Amino acid sequence: MQSTKSEILSYCIKKTINTDMTDIEKLSASVLSNDLNISRSLASQYLNAFVKEGVLIKIAIRPVCFLYKKVIEEKFQVLLKENVFLSIEEFMNTISEQVCIKRNFMKMIGYDSSLSKVIDQVKAALKYPNNGLPILIYGEKGTGKLLLCREMYEYAIDSEILNSNNKFCKIKVFLESENILEQLLGVENERGLFEKCNGGIVFIQHAQNLKLKVQQKIAKIIESGVFQRIKTNKNIEFNARIVLSVDEVYYKKMIYDFIQCFPVVCYIPNFKERSLDEKEELVIHLFKKQSLKLRKHLFVSRTTIKMLLMKDYDYNIDELKNIIENLCAKINAASNSENLYIRAFQLPESILKGYKEDFIAEQVDFVDVTSYKKVDESEKMLELFDSVIDYLKNTNYLTGHKISEIISDITQYCNFLLSNYGDFRYQYKDSSIKYILNKVLISYNVTIPLNCFSLFPSYLYLLNSSNEKVQQWHTDRKNDMILCLKKLEKFSPQSKLIVEKIRFAMKNNLGLEFEEMSKIILLINLIYFNNSVNKNKYLCIIIAHGCSTATSMAETANALIGAHVFEAFDMALGTSCIDMAERLKDFINRYSIKNDIILLVDMGSLERLYEHFQIIDNCNIGIINNVSTRMAIEVGQMALKDLDMQTILKKASNNAIAKYTLVENKILKDLIIFISDNGIKMANRMKKLFVKNLPKEIDINVISLEQKDLLKKELMDNLTKEYNILFISGTCTSSNILKPFVSLEDIIFNIDMIRSKIGKHLTAEELDIFSENLIYSFSLESVVDSLSILDAEKLLNFVKEAVNQMQSQSNKRIYGRTIIGLYIHICCMVERLVTKEPIKNCNNIENFEKKHKNFIDIIKKSFYKICQHYGIEIPTSEISYLYDYINCDDKKED
Incomplete structure (x- = not known):
């Protein structure tokens, strides 16, 4: 009891x-x-x-x-x-x-900086109608994915997206897990997590271990909105909000269809990617938890904190937590005091070994983790802004020296901001802001230091992140900022123009309002770091018809000059001259431009633009027409030398003389013409024979004409202009043929001539094939006329093969007319042998057989297929004739 x-x-x-x-x-x-x-x-x-x-x-x-x-x-x-x-x-x-009592996401360290984008994502996913959107959270082990999911659930309850009946259910997936589907879907009469959560959140931890079939099943359920328990067929409505966590790059472990079911993908940064501010807050938070567990006051040296937050941890916050827990347990076991002091030398060897002795020299001050408060970043920034505004406000006359006094404080703070916070607080917008700043600054050939870039996105982030202190400060000091802004703009109108360009770009591209303090900081940087920005005596503008003509010309001229001299007004077709004059006036008024203006225009109505200048007051305006890039460069260079306007206009006009050069460099396509004095049909036949025997398609036009067409001057002049005529060929008896004329016989027999004409289109090997094909085709036509009973084409194929084999075995090539004559003779010989009419008169057969036994063997081997096919045998008398025919060819060549 x-x-x-x-x-x-x-x-x-x-x-x-x-x-x-x-x-x-x-x-x-x-x-x-x-x-x-x-x-x-x-x-x-x-x-x-x-x-x-x-x-x-x-x-x-x-x-x-x-x-x-x-x-x-x-x-x-x-x-x-x-x-x-x-x-x-x-x-x-x-x-x-x-302590400041916090709810849901505010309990997470980094909720307003490195985790802000993630939190915005999950809030949007939870608020989405019809059970929200599925969420995939990925990041290294120990980064806080489970904590984020628990805070999601608490946020959903607080926001009345869910109620107390909707549960938070969690399941861990291991590599060896086999019954994941049973746990999620349920089995027969037993409910699974999809039902037990009752419309709440199902968190699947280590989802990279899900097997393929489980991924496919979950994807199908998300898409269809229904599921069945294992071993049942009854459809159950799927109303759970599903969240996955993955400990690595998710797309390496999951199928595409499964990933596509999760439109909201959140990345949790690792410990290394957190800002120093967040790391310190995490370290203090973990020590504070140990203080509560041990029920003792903990005092941690600054050096200990610094060493812990400088270390890279494989398992991130989980590993840091274990190190701090073991450290506190060890120190507590060795002390009975209510106050525990933790020094750097007590840290584990894994942390100490990475640092030199001079680094770990103990700092004397200790942090009481119980009373620790996070330093508000905005306080330092607002202190800087107050000092800048007060200085400008109390300065009656600005000078370069006074600007330099302001810039030192700004630079010092920017260095602090960059080293302590990096880009984590605003990383999702920072790159876009830097891109726009860079683009505008480069176009004007001006710069500001890289470290000062960090100030703008940081302030914009704080101003737009519901930071009440910053917003109240902005309201309180708005009038003072406007006063300071006017002083700076009056001191440097050109810098004002650049800042306004940046403001428009920020608003149009990112939807960010570039308010007064951002303008002030930018103006100070531009004035101090770009001495030449205020020296332009003239506002030079290029105005040209077309969607980007003036812009392109101005950008090119500015780049080649090495300074931003020209603005550009592109004039869309249909825009009136009065509209352009109004636009020019708006531009001048917007940027408070007091300079004289030089306008470079192209043509048409723009040449009469001066007729509407009564609407523009208090400045001299000069206009030059027929603008070109060369003229723009010349005018820009003279403007930078501060020459008077009359001189600039006169010199530019006198030098604007057009010159021309005609370069006839048209590449003519090659052409071959076939003609015949026997009519167009014969010319067509020769053309087809030529094209058919080419070993490949070549980039040469081949046409056929009647002989009388060559005498038509207009036709031939047109062909000569459009084509490079390689040669004219065919059968012709007239002596009035245009050069270069090549006889049909030369095409067939003169390989060197053919190579000189079409050698650039065919290789040496292809030229040999072409010559061989022509010889074959010419032989075929002759054989057709000579044979009476045998199929000429079939026989010629046999003969061609036999002759090639004979040439190969005898190591002798036969060319030109001899090979054609040989083809015709052998075809006729075969038909004579088939009809039993061999050559009978042959002297000294016995002597031939003794002297030329090797040649006889070559012929018999080479003609074996012909003999077999036609059932013939070639007598020695026929072989002797072949020998004489071939040798006769050799003697002619000699």
């Missing part, structure tokens, strides 16, 4: 957990005595004893109230030194001094 003392303590614990601070009277001794049915004096005796032991907290009001101390400390994440408080106000003030 529980003792009265234990019963009272259990009652206090339960009541402290379940009672709201606005209803604290329920924790009085009188209520306790009534509920437990004990005397009030006995209850008070035990309660006060617990207060002396440090177990309960006493609030001395009427009636006196008692709270269980450990529950209060855990609930508010504080460590209370006192056990007795005189009022509720004193009690709450003591707590508020140590």
Whole structure:
């Protein structure tokens, strides 16, 4: 049976957990005595004893109230030194001094910086109609993916997206997990997590380990909106909000169709990617948790904190947590004191070994983790801005020296900002802001230091992130900023023009309002770091018809000159001259331009633009027409030399003389013409024969004409202009043929001539094939006329093969007319042998057989297929004739 003392303590614990601070009277001794049915004096005796032991907290009001101390400390994440408080106000003030009560995402370190984009993503996904959008969270192990998901659930409850009946269900997936689908879908009469969550959140941890079939199944469920329990066919509506966490690059482990089901993909930065500010806050937070667990006050040296936040951890915050937990346990075991002091030398070897002795020289100051407060970044920034505004406000006359005094403070703060915060606070917009700044600055050939780039996105982020302090400061000092801005713009109108260009670009591309303080900082940087920005005596503008003609010309001229001299006005077709004059006036008024103006225009109505200049006041305007890039460069260079306008206009006009050069460099396509004095049909036949025997298609036009067409001057002049005539060929008896004429016989037999004409289109090997093909085709036509019973084409193919084999075995090539004659002779010989009419008259057969046995063997081997096919045998008399025919060819060549 529980003792009265234990019963009272259990009652206090339960009541402290379940009672709201606005209803604290329920924790009085009188209520306790009534509920437990004990005397009030006995209850008070035990309660006060617990207060002396440090177990309960006493609030001395009427009636006196008692709270269980450990529950209060855990609930508010504080460590209370006192056990007795005189009022509720004193009690709450003591707590508020140590902690700011936060809900859901605000409890996450980095919620307003490195995690801000992620939090915006998950909020949008949770608020999306019809059960929200599926979410995939990826990042290295130990970065806080589970914590983010738990805070998502708390946020959904607080925002009434979900209610208390909607549950948070979690499942871990290991490599060896086999029953994931059963746990998610349920089996027969047993519900799975998709049902148990009751429309809440199902968190699948380590989803990279999901097997292929599980990924496919979940993808199908998300797309269809229904599922069935395992071993059942009944459809169940899928109304869970599904969240995955992946410990690595998700697309390496998951199929495409599965990934496509998760439109919201969130990346959690690792410890290394966090800003120094966040890292310090994480380290202090983990020490504070140990302080609460150990119920002791922890004091950590600055060096210890610095070494912990400079280390890279393979398992990120989880690894850091284990190191701090082991460190605190070790120091606590060696000390009985209520105050524990943690020094750098007590850190594990894995951290100490990476640093030199001079680095780990112990700093004497310690941080009390219980009373630690995060430094508000905005305070430093607003201090800087106040000093800049006050200095400008109290300065009657600006000079370059005074600007330099301001820039030193700005540069110092920018260096601090860059080294302590990096780009993490605004990384999702910072790159776009830098891109726009760079683009405009480069176009004007001006610059600001890289470290000062960080100030603009940082301030814009704070101004647009519901930071009440920054917004209130901006409201309070708005009039002062406007006054300072006017001073700077008056000092440097050209810098004002550049800043306005940046402002328009920011608004149009990013939707960001570039307010007064950003303009002030930009102007100071531009004025100080670009001495030449205020020296332009003239505003030079190029105006030209077309969508980007003037812009392109101005950009080119500025680049070649090495300074931003020209603005550009592109004039769309249909725009009137009066419209352009109005646009010019708006431009001048917008940027408060007091310079004289030089206009370079192209043609047409723009040449009469001066007729509408009565709407532009207080400046001289010069106009030059027929603008060109060369003219623009010349005018720009003279403008930079501060020549008077009359001189610039006169010189530019005198030098604007057009010159021309005609370069006839047209590449003519090659042409071959075939003609015949026997009519166009014969010319066509020769053309087809030529084209057919080419080994490949070549880039030469081949046409056929009648012979009389060559005498038509207009036709031939046109052909000569359009084509490079390689040669004219065919059969012709006239002597009036245009050169170069090549006879058909030369095409067939003169390989060198052919090579000289079409050699650039064919290789040496292809030219040999072409020559061989022509010889074959010419032979075929002759054979057709000579044979009476045999198929000429079939026989010629056999003969061609036999002759090629004979040439190969005898190592002798036969060319030109001889090979054609040989083809014709052999075809006729075969037909004679088929009809039993061989050559019979042959002298000295026996002598031939003795001297030329090798040649006879070559012929028999080479002509074996012909003999087999036609059932013939070649007699020695025929072989002797072939020998004489071939040798006769050799003698001619000699």
